[in-house]
Amino acid sequence: MRRELSAACVRVGSVRRIHPYAEDDPDLAACYAYPPEGCLRVNMVASADGAAWLEGRSAGLSSPGDRRVFHVLRGLADVVLAGAATVRTEGYGPSKPREGWHALRAGRPHAPPIAVITRRLDLDLGGPLFTETEPYQRTIVITTRAAPRERREEAAKNAEVLVAGEDLVDLTVAVRLLRDRGLGRILCEGGPRLNAELAAAGLIDELALTVSPLLAGGDAARVLNGVASRTPLALAHVLEEDGVLFIRYVGEEAR
Numbered sequence: 001m002r003r004e005l006s007a008a009c010v011r012v013g014s015v016r017r018i019h020p021y022a023e024d025d026p027d028l029a030a031c032y033a034y035p036p037e038g039c040l041r042v043n044m045v046a047s048a049d050g051a052a053w054l055e056g057r058s059a060g061l062s063s064p065g066d067r068r069v070f071h072v073l074r075g076l077a078d079v080v081l082a083g084a085a086t087v088r089t090e091g092y093g094p095s096k097p098r099e100g101w102h103a104l105r106a107g108r109p110h111a112p113p114i115a116v117i118t119r120r121l122d123l124d125l126g127g128p129l130f131t132e133t134e135p136y137q138r139t140i141v142i143t144t145r146a147a148p149r150e151r152r153e154e155a156a157k158n159a160e161v162l163v164a165g166e167d168l169v170d171l172t173v174a175v176r177l178l179r180d181r182g183l184g185r186i187l188c189e190g191g192p193r194l195n196a197e198l199a200a201a202g203l204i205d206e207l208a209l210t211v212s213p214l215l216a217g218g219d220a221a222r223v224l225n226g227v228a229s230r231t232p233l234a235l236a237h238v239l240e241e242d243g244v245l246f247i248r249y250v251g252e253e254a255r
Contacts, residue, residue: 038184192225
């Protein structure tokens with residue numbers, strides 16, 4: 001994707017592919033632009049054999065290009081959605097405004113809030129994700145009526161608490177609650193179980209997948225792990241940098 005790789009995102013028919021002779025870096029914001037009506041996009045990194053992490057974390061599969069795409073996707077999003085296990089494992093804090101986001105976020109807050117799906121509010125409510133956010137990006141907690149009342153009250157001191165379900169989070173309701181707040185460009189960062197549940201509910205509109213040139217083996221989860229589903233996708237583009245592939249798939253109806 002860098003200039004020295006001579007790669008750019010260009011349109012070939014209805015598919016955007018890498019162009020091996022272009023002189024400039026692709027416009028990642030254009031390549032990953034949301035449709036006007038918004039959508040739910042899942043962003044994940046995986047090894048060539050499908051592992052979603054190494055030693056429990058995704059960082060070992062990442063690359064400089066993956067991190068650039070990651071930050072562009074966050075800059076484009078209205079809200080970043082993640083499951084509680086991912087928030088704990090990856091050490092989530094609030095998203096930080098970045099150089100280059102000004103144009104991407106014109107008319108919107110400087111950075112998107114984080115929304116956490118959590119059945120029992122088993123989160124560090126005194127951690128940075130709750131205590132270091134700016135007023136415009138208060139963390140959103142989407143939980144259940146069965147979550148301990150005292151935990152909900154504690155979370156509400158520094159976050160917006162939404163209830164979407166009795167004992168399990170109803171993801172259809174959760175997504176609707178976000179969209180009702182004007183947060184239509186949803187970026188889900190996993191983990192694999194949440195991704196699988198979103199797919200089973202028919203809620204995934206796009207998949208931004210980084211494929212690392214690595215065979216991981218082991219017992220790591222796949223990008224979707226748990227609930228079985230079948231979600232047809234159409235290829236929107238493929239980019240490459242140092243052997244790493246950056247693939248955007250969209251739902252077939254958006255093709």
